[in-house]
Amino acid sequence: MNVHRAGRPIIVVCAAGLALLFVGLAHAGDDVSPARQRELVHLVRQDCGACHGLTLQGGLGAPLTAVALRDKPADGLAATILHGRPGTAMPPFKSMLDEAEAQWIAAQLLKGFPREN
Amino acid sequence: MRTSLLFVLSLLLSACSGIAPRGSGDLGVVIERADGSVKIVDSSQRAVLARVTGLGDLSHASVVFSRDQRYAFVFGRDGGLSKVDLLEQKLVQRVQQAGNSIGGAISQDGSLIVAQNYEPGGIKAFRTDTLEQVADVPAEYGNDGKRSKVVGLADLPGNRFAYALFDAGEIRITDLSDPSRPKTQRWAAGKQPYDALVTPDGRYFIAGLFGEDGLAMLDTWQPELGVKKVLSGYGRGQEPLPVFKMPHLRGWAQAGGRLYLPAIGRHEVLVVDMQTWQEVGRIAVRSQPVFVMARPDGREIWVNFAFPDNSHVQVIDTLTQRITDTLQPGKTVLHMEFTPRGEQVWLSVRDDNRVVVYDTATRRPLQQIEALSPSGIFFTARAARIGF
Numbered sequence: 001m002n003v004h005r006a007g008r009p010i011i012v013v014c015a016a017g018l019a020l021l022f023v024g025l026a027h028a029g030d031d032v033s034p035a036r037q038r039e040l041v042h043l044v045r046q047d048c049g050a051c052h053g054l055t056l057q058g059g060l061g062a063p064l065t066a067v068a069l070r071d072k073p074a075d076g077l078a079a080t081i082l083h084g085r086p087g088t089a090m091p092p093f094k095s096m097l098d099e100a101e102a103q104w105i106a107a108q109l110l111k112g113f114p115r116e117n
Numbered sequence: 118m119r120t121s122l123l124f125v126l127s128l129l130l131s132a133c134s135g136i137a138p139r140g141s142g143d144l145g146v147v148i149e150r151a152d153g154s155v156k157i158v159d160s161s162q163r164a165v166l167a168r169v170t171g172l173g174d175l176s177h178a179s180v181v182f183s184r185d186q187r188y189a190f191v192f193g194r195d196g197g198l199s200k201v202d203l204l205e206q207k208l209v210q211r212v213q214q215a216g217n218s219i220g221g222a223i224s225q226d227g228s229l230i231v232a233q234n235y236e237p238g239g240i241k242a243f244r245t246d247t248l249e250q251v252a253d254v255p256a257e258y259g260n261d262g263k264r265s266k267v268v269g270l271a272d273l274p275g276n277r278f279a280y281a282l283f284d285a286g287e288i289r290i291t292d293l294s295d296p297s298r299p300k301t302q303r304w305a306a307g308k309q310p311y312d313a314l315v316t317p318d319g320r321y322f323i324a325g326l327f328g329e330d331g332l333a334m335l336d337t338w339q340p341e342l343g344v345k346k347v348l349s350g351y352g353r354g355q356e357p358l359p360v361f362k363m364p365h366l367r368g369w370a371q372a373g374g375r376l377y378l379p380a381i382g383r384h385e386v387l388v389v390d391m392q393t394w395q396e397v398g399r400i401a402v403r404s405q406p407v408f409v410m411a412r413p414d415g416r417e418i419w420v421n422f423a424f425p426d427n428s429h430v431q432v433i434d435t436l437t438q439r440i441t442d443t444l445q446p447g448k449t450v451l452h453m454e455f456t457p458r459g460e461q462v463w464l465s466v467r468d469d470n471r472v473v474v475y476d477t478a479t480r481r482p483l484q485q486i487e488a489l490s491p492s493g494i495f496f497t498a499r500a501a502r503i504g505f
Binding site: 046047049050051053054055057058059060084087089091092093095096116 | 150151174176177194195216217219235236266268283309311327328359360361362363424425449467468490
């Protein structure tokens with residue numbers, strides 16, 4: 001969101017700010033560039049898909065569909081992505097993802113993860 | 118003149134029957150994981166013969182072949198089991214046998230196809246000719262009817278099948294010599310077996326463990342001796358590295374009386390002497406190994422790697438136990454398959470959308486074959502091998 005761009009009517013800024021407030025963490029990944037988003041979609045579909053399935057219906061890893069995750073908070077998902085789940089096969093991805101990217105992935109998972117083009 | 122007449126006649130005949138007479142011993146399939154399709158390939162011509170579509174979710178797929186090497190049975194992630202005729206080049210039959218599946222096996226006599234399932238956890242057997250279900254063996258454990266994900270299914274002599282239970286930490290053998298009365302034996306194996314293999318003689322069933330440093334070995338010739346731990350503590354108490362893709366085990370890891378096995382959470386290939394079952398070496402490799410495969414003559418071992426460092430392949434010399442080559446076939450090498458006598462190896466390079474065929478003697482690429490997001494490559498010679 002370009003809320004900081006100069007010259008925009010102030011009302012837009014306010015509306016955008018309010019929207020940001022309401023959707024909270026779901027939009028925390030807005031600073032992930034579209035090119036990086038495509039890479040992340042590829043990563044999740046293909047490489048997370050090795051355990052969770054290309055359709056994210058699950059495999060050795062748990063299903064990651066929006067339905068399966070509906071009661072999970074985005075923060076928790078992002079933390080699992082970054083730090084893994086000790087005692088399970090879920091590894092930490094912090095060596096290749098930053099906080100904003102993990103939040104972006106979590107938000108997309110909760111909405112129903114995009115397909116690769 | 119007579120020869121050309123015969124030639125024309127044979128052409129006509131083959132046109133009438135629909136299939137030119139040919140063997141299928143040099144055929145195989147390449148899984149196109151994102152499109153639910155397979156390519157039928159010919160390793161003599163190094164060419165694609167056909168593409169067969171409509172096989173469902175193949176994001177994790179594996180294949181076994183009928184003993185006449187005509188039919189490929191494709192197990193899809195979505196629990197679909199598809200029978201593909203390699204000669205007629207078409208999908209013959211397809212059943213939805215589970216919600217989430219990981220692979221399967223074929224019985225010693227070729228009469229049964231057995232699927233190993235995550236959801237619902239267990240194995241199911243089907244007639245090879247009709248795909249009619251003939252047995253359902255849930256992988257139940259504990260006292261409240263929980264079912265475990267099944268991994269590492271392998272055929273054993275006597276129409277028996279060995280497998281491991283990821284959640285229950287067990288190895289089981291189910292005797293399907295009478296499919297209407299399956300008989301199952303069970304052994305405690307260790308924490309989180311993630312895959313398994315049977316040695317090419319059908320004797321030793323070995324499960325890799327994710328939850329502990331070691332492997333669980335059962336001598337199926339003397340099952341009364343129980344499961345023995347091998348390579349216990351190979352991590353030497355060090356913190357394991359993250360594993361971004363589970364290694365795969367199959368019976369191809371044996372060479373010169375030794376087994377070559379991927380370590381979990383360590384960038385090493387572990388070498389075990391099969392007489393003593395002691396570690397006799399460990400070979401440092403680039404990344405987390407996924408497939409550790411002996412060329413059919415056992416002279417060398419080829420290794421590929423887990424995400425994110427998965428664009429290389431390394432070759433280990435089995436006399437010196439050293440890495441002799443590091444190849445870079447392309448972006449994301451998912452699988453390798455040797456031709457039956459090992460003069461070629463086919464590598465699927467997922468993110469480059471191609472299969473690269475290497476000459477194993479020169480280690481140079483011979484050919485590139487287009488395929489959409491290719492993963493597993495399976496040649497029909499597997500039909501004649503125990504554990505495949």
